[in-house]
């Protein structure tokens with residue numbers, strides 16, 4: 001069983017973090033306590049009687065910037081800031097900061113095995129977190145300490161234990177820093193892919209510069225338009241809005257949202273007319289979103305009647321891009337399998353497979369005609385309508 005970021009999502013917990021940061025705000029201010037010595041923390045929480053304030057509720061012994069833990073935390077926030085839309089600013093005092101971090105050697109509310117704690121604090125005017133973590137050794141910030149820090153910070157920015165059980169033996173700190181189990185080799189002290197996906201889901205992908213960054217090649221993604229002309233990209237965490245963005249950066253290219261996404265959707269004038277048919281053919285033949293220029297070229301060739309739709313399909317089929325997607329010498333059966341995967345995004349059903357296979361084997365249809373059949377099937381037109389935001 002593979003780990004899913006959704007195991008870290010608990011909406012109640014997220015809501016607390018979101019309210020702490022503030023609606024329409026994307027900056028989390030944090031404070032790192034460098035003042036060594038004994039001190040008291042107050043507790044603020046809500047109960048059935050309303051807001052409660054317990055003065056001097058927790059006694060702690062602060063150890064200041066233990067083994068450069070302050071630098072570790074600063075670097076953690078700098079690195080995370082670039083990835084998620086939430087932004088981090090350090091404050092020199094804890095008056096109004098959202099996250100207060102205390103490196104300690106003692107806390108009166110810790111049990112024998114407690115090494116860290118993320119305490120939710122709440123008054124009528126707002127919410128914040130106190131994070132306590134207990135250094136394990138006298139003379140070096142080890143991987144366990146770092147894991148404790150990132151785990152507690154993870155809580156403050158909305159992550160829960162995997163399915164609310166940090167000890168679940170199926171996962172360890174390599175799957176998520178929110179696990180209480182060590183990794184195969186060591187304690188992990190950077191957010192896993194699952195952690196990052198959960199954080200992107202909660203806070204959004206960083207977009208402040210007008211550019212959003214995606215890990216895979218452009219061709220791996222699907223794009224959607226909504227009925228009110230908003231645009232989104234489908235990623236491993238679902239649909240993410242790209243409306244108002246300037247550029248999207250992929251592993252293999254940078255594309256311009258206005259030219260390359262809106263510019264493609266704007267060429268579609270109807271579901272069943274030639275503009276829609278050629279759009280669908282791009283996905284069927286190449287399994288990708290059309291490029292604006294290419295789409296425009298083939299629409300013009302058809303509208304001026306220099307080319308028929310059937311001839312366009314033949315041109316697609318002999319292109320290098322088609323051959324690289326489908327292979328040259330594959331069996332009829334594999335060809336149909338790939339059409340199901342690429343066009344309809346599902347495996348073949350028995351009845352469909354038999355139908356297309358017998359048409360191909362008996363020479364009733366060519367491979368080009370089968371491609372057109374898939375591209376113009378009701379199922380694919382349904383997918384296309386969803387992509388287009390038309391119903």
Ligand SMILES: [Ca+2]
Pocket residue numbers: 080081082083084085086087088206
């Ligand atoms: Ca950020």
Ligand SMILES: [Ca+2]
Pocket residue numbers: 026084085086087206207208
């Ligand atoms: Ca931001």
Ligand SMILES: [Ca+2]
Pocket residue numbers: 026085206207208
């Ligand atoms: Ca932003």
